[in-house]
Amino acid sequence: MEKENCGVCGAPVEYLTSSRELTCESCGRREKAHAVCSNGHYLCDSCHGAGIRKTIMEMALMTLEKDPFKTAEAMFSQPGLPMLGCEHAVIAAGAFMSAVKNDGRVRVSNGDMGEAFQRLSRQAAGGYCGLTGVCGILPALGACVSILYEARCGKDIEQRLTMEAVTRISAEIVKLTGPSCCKAYVLAGLGVAVDFLRDAAGVALPVQNRTIKCLWSARHPHGCRLDKCPYFDAARYWPVKTPPPAGPC
Ligand SMILES: [Zn+2]
Ligand SMILES: [Zn+2]
Incomplete structure (x- = not known):
């Protein structure tokens, strides 16, 4: 599982339940927001991605x-x-x-x-x-x-x-x-x-497969829903079938 990382310093991003007045590190916009990294960095929605x-x-x-x-x-x-x-x-x-x-x-x-x-x-x-x-x-x-x-x-x-x-x-x-x-x-x-x-x-688009296999399960910062998700591909997701090999000790 991978943490959502700060676009400025790479530290983990924390999600707040109450908004805080934050300043965007990229454009300087000051606004109330809910996501800040552990070093206090914030990127506004326009600058994020x-x-x-x-x-x-x-x-x-x-x-x-x-x-x-x-x-x-x-x-x-x-x-x-x-x-x-x-x-x-x-x-x-x-x-x-x-x-x-x-x-x-x-x-x-x-x-x-x-x-x-x-x-x-x-x-x-x-x-x-x-x-x-x-x-x-x-x-x-x-x-x-x-x-x-x-x-x-x-x-x-x-x-x-x-x-x-x-x-x-x-x-x-x-x-x-x-x-x-x-x-x-x-x-x-x-x-x-x-x-x-x-x-x-009356327009049917030519869809071949609407249940594509997800390649990104291991990256989910909150934890993939694994086999509860119709797009989960267990064969590709090693922790489900093959536990990591035990170390020498
Ligand atoms: Zn940061
Ligand atoms: Zn910004």
């Missing part, structure tokens, strides 16, 4: 893949992606919107993808899955559905469909909680979004 978020957005804009699970898997494999964090909300939106765009039956522009990223940046905040019960993947995929239906506050069925989709995604990812895992949430959320698109718009 800024480089990898840009990489993910560029991948989403460039890929020709129509299977959102394959795109998500490729994004998960990018070096520098933290095990947990709202970079995964960017992955959810990027993988889904790029698949719909590349499929071509529903018109999605690069501008629409940028709009989804902008919207999720307003509501996907690191750690708030535990602090308010709203995981960032909900507004991320909600933004995608809203854009596809041209929903906005005050619209009728369009807003209802958007809220319905988000409610279904929330109902699905809560089954994978205890503790939370952003990667499992992305995959479960994509499954609901793919089904929703098929049922509501």
Whole structure:
């Protein structure tokens, strides 16, 4: 198991239950926040993972893949992606919107993808899955559905469909909680979004495998849920089957 490490000094990050006034080490922003390293360093949401978020957005804009699970898997494999964090909300939106765009039956522009990223940046905040019960993947995929239906506050069925989709995604990812895992949430959320698109718009994306095998179990800072998680790959995770060899003494 690996600790979530400070992006400044590498010390373990502690998650607080009450917010504290903290100053971002990178941009100097001062705000109330809930994650600080044991040496007192804090990185705001904009600065935390800024480089990898840009990489993910560029991948989403460039890929020709129509299977959102394959795109998500490729994004998960990018070096520098933290095990947990709202970079995964960017992955959810990027993988889904790029698949719909590349499929071509529903018109999605690069501008629409940028709009989804902008919207999720307003509501996907690191750690708030535990602090308010709203995981960032909900507004991320909600933004995608809203854009596809041209929903906005005050619209009728369009807003209802958007809220319905988000409610279904929330109902699905809560089954994978205890503790939370952003990667499992992305995959479960994509499954609901793919089904929703098929049922509501008649567009079935060409998905080969929605239960991809997780390569990252050993990195989970809170402890992987192991065989309670549908994406867990016991064959790859040595502590489950083969205990480490005993030392000479
Ligand atoms: Zn630090
Ligand atoms: Zn900052």
